[in-house]
Amino acid sequence: MAEWGSTSTSGAAGFSNSEESLLLDRLKRIENNSAGYFAVHIHLSDLRANNKQVHFIQIAKRTFEPLLESNDATLFSLTNLDLVLVCNNIAVDDVDQVVDKVRGLFSEDPLAEIDDSGFEDNFTTWHDLSSTEDFATFFSIVAGLSLEAERVTEEAARVDAQKQSRGQPLSPSNLSELNKKLMSMRIADLIQHQTCLLVRPGGDGEVVFREHFISMGQVKERIAPDTDFFANPWLFQYLTESLDRRLLAVLSEREYEEDFEPISINLNISTVLSRDFQRFHRVVGGNSERVVVEMQVIDVFADPKTYGYARDSLQERGYRVVIDGIDPMSLQFFDPTILRSDFLKISWSNALQDDGSDDRESEIRSVITNVGKNSVILARVDTEKAVKWGLALGISRFQGFFIDRLAEAIGSGKKL
Amino acid sequence: MALAADSQRNMPSQENLLLDYIHRLESHKRDRKVVHIHLSGLRPFNRRDQHVRAAAGNFDPLISELHGQIFTLKNSDILFVFKKEFLPETETIVQKIRFLFSDDPLITEEGANTPPFATWYDADSDFDAILGLAQNLAQAEQKRQSVVRARMDARAALKAKQEQGDPMNPDVLARLETALVRADLSNLVRRQFICSVDSKLVPTQEFSELFISIKDLRETILPGVNVTANRWLFQHLTETLDKRMLSMLTKTDSISISGEISFNVNIAVVLSKEFQAFDDNISASRRGSMIIELQKEDLFVNLSSYLFAREFLQEKGYRVLLDGLSLEAIQMINLERLGVDMCKLVWHPDLVDGGEAVHDALSRLVKQLGDRTIILCRCDNREAVDFGRSVGITHYQGRYVENLIAEDGRRRELLRLKRRIERN
Secondary structure, eight states: OHHHHHHHTGGGGOGGGSHHHHHHHHHHHHGGGOTTEEEEEEOGGGSOGGGOOHHHHHHHHHTTHHHHHHSSEEEEEOTTSOEEEEEESOOHHHHHHHHHHHHHHTTTSGGGOOOSSOSSOSSEEEEETTSHHHHHHHHHHHHHHHHHHHHHHHHHHHHHHHHHHHOEEOOHHHHHHHHHHHHHSOOGGGEEEEEEEEEOTTSOEEEEEEEEEEOHHHHHHHHOTTEETTSOHHHHHHHHHHHHHHHHHHHHTSOOOTTOOOEEEEOOHHHHTSHHHHHHHHHHGGGGGGEEEEEEHHHHHHOHHHHHHHHHHHHHTTOEEEEEEEOGGGGGTBOGGGGOOSEEEEEOOHHHHHTOOHHHHHHHHHHHHHHOGGGEEEESOOSHHHHHHHHHTTOOEEESHHHHHHHHHHHTTOOO | OHHHHHHHHHSOOHHHHHHHHHHHHGGGGGGEEEEEEOGGGSOGGGSSHHHHHHHHHTTHHHHHTTSEEEEEOTTSOEEEEEEGGGHHHHHHHHHHHHHHTTTSHHHHTOOTTSOOSEEEEETTTTHHHHHHHHHHHHHHHHHHHHHHHHHHOHHHHHHHHHHHOEEOOHHHHHHHHHHHHHSOOGGGEEEEEEEEEOTTOOEEEEEEEEEEOHHHHHHHHOTTEETTSSHHHHHHHHHHHHHHHHHHHHSTTTSOOOSSEEEEOOHHHHTSHHHHHHHHTSOHHHHTTEEEEEEHHHHTTOHHHHHHHHHHHHHHTOEEEEEEEOHHHHHHBOHHHHTOSEEEEEOOTHHHHTHHHHHHHHHHHHHHHTTSEEEEEOOOSHHHHHHHHHTTOOEEOSHHHHHHHHHHHHHHHHHHHHHHHHHO
């Protein structure tokens, strides 16, 4: 971790120490005596965003250690997360063995898939440095990466500064203080809305519900600008329990007309089974079919049995239940139909579109058929592309920034 | 809901009324039939109150003429007990109700291998089956009510507080974590064996799990605090405990780690410096005898991290176990696809109460997983092992298994003694 950090922030200390420039130096030194040398360029920069995590790369680098210890080989860890292995007189099979281990680490990433039909492997490129032509090509690639690194490092320094401003991570010692502030702060003005829209083939839309939520980012600004709320998932979840209670308290003070517009709220399962929710239920009364309760898939998995009670108690009283936060990739690993919710909220990500893998798409298609396309809500929709992708799969319920704009347009009577 | 629960307490449930009725039916069962309509199998949006009411309403004419008696159960199922001679009328009504839900998968996908829409009984010849059904339903409802109440009642919360201590809060957690840095935890490490158990209930030790006893930790460091009261705070605490366990395992003199062992590690910890340091100190051959237990809670926090961690661990030579699965969880997730070597199913009497459906589902799962071992854990009594064996599970862990080991030890000791006496 420290080692990696020093690479990415070395810009300020003078760029000559960067891994790219060290690699260039090395290449220059072997240029006139390059017999037996070759380089393997491992394109980790092309991994999906969620696999490009610093600790993943760290572990990937460690995989090379046995090879480096017993051979004439050097590993360069570039700013863009690519790895370059420069070897002298090592059997290709020995290097292959290590590269395959690294490939295995990322086996769920499309980058690591071996394409039988193609000549080129996307994961690695090999350069025979003893060939003048290969050497020149590789040298210019590295020179290009070096320039790019300089720019990225400057950018990274800026982002680092921003990260600093995210502040101290949540910890048990600051949690209690924050929780107290959260319970006493003004909150009603922070409630935001996002529309879930049913899009009809003709382009007409109908509001399914409006999600009411409190933006954690804004809460942080108001009570603890110096604290990073998102660094620790468990302690963050703890705070959401308090936030639930605040949101319910505000919503319980409202008056609900006979035919108010359907709303949805995102709650911890523990909140659904709490007194705060009972109080809310008394206010909503006979209009519970206009309220949708969303629960997070993490919460559901932590205790499926309690989720089952919460779901039954909600559905019996007329509420509709949504499972929120489903990563489309996770659909390959679990069957959400067993959760017997009314809706499943699947998060759109660009990876879905760029994936190009027919297997994954057909898998998602079969899940959607299985749960029923009327039960799926595609969330985090920020582009028209996402809507088109969803419609093509038979999905008709959408939510996200793009949908909010769309809903506004519909609201103002414009034809889409 | 509090009000509803109160009024329920004073009013007998349909399930209890049904059981009562079936008891009384015994004396005139000769000319009665029963139909059980499985509306609980419908999709949730098809079994709302109004749907069930509409379905039940079809029986009104027969009921008002006193030809039958209806019970609408909590799970939306309908039971109708009627006089034999009204079988044709009843059949027509059931057909009509079927038609009401004709677009639901329960109907559209009905086949030889799926549960039927309705089950018919003859009160005379099938009386035992009907009585068993009514008893199960009443029991399930009673349990459901007590659980729901336990979760909702301030009274229950108070009781839990008296029995288990004050619920954990962030301040206490902060203090505990500071204390844990200095405390010597080696005397809190416990070992429990995972055994295969043969038909004579003789256990064979396969490997042992090392863990820090939360109960003892509470008693020695935090008397009067219920550390598991808040799920999220507890999860955070386990990360600290995992790191302490790793450092104890590195210093082999602090605890003995003979034989094949397993221990819990959060995914965040697998990817941390602490684990890398641990891994550096472990010889390659030792890794093969270690099983890393991952928590299901971690799985969906960050699936990419889980997949990466699993791949990394297995590549290094460790085996990976997914811990703490309930029946619901084990049915939901694709263990093969997740690539774990083993998993632990938590024993609960519900597994038996679930009847044939659960039994069949689990047997199928055990077969399907083949080499990937399912361990039934937290086995407190013989019922657990008997159930496990009936669905094909071979590996067990828990207090009852520890008893079997002790018993087996005593038996062997006696045998040795007997042999010595014989020799003399």
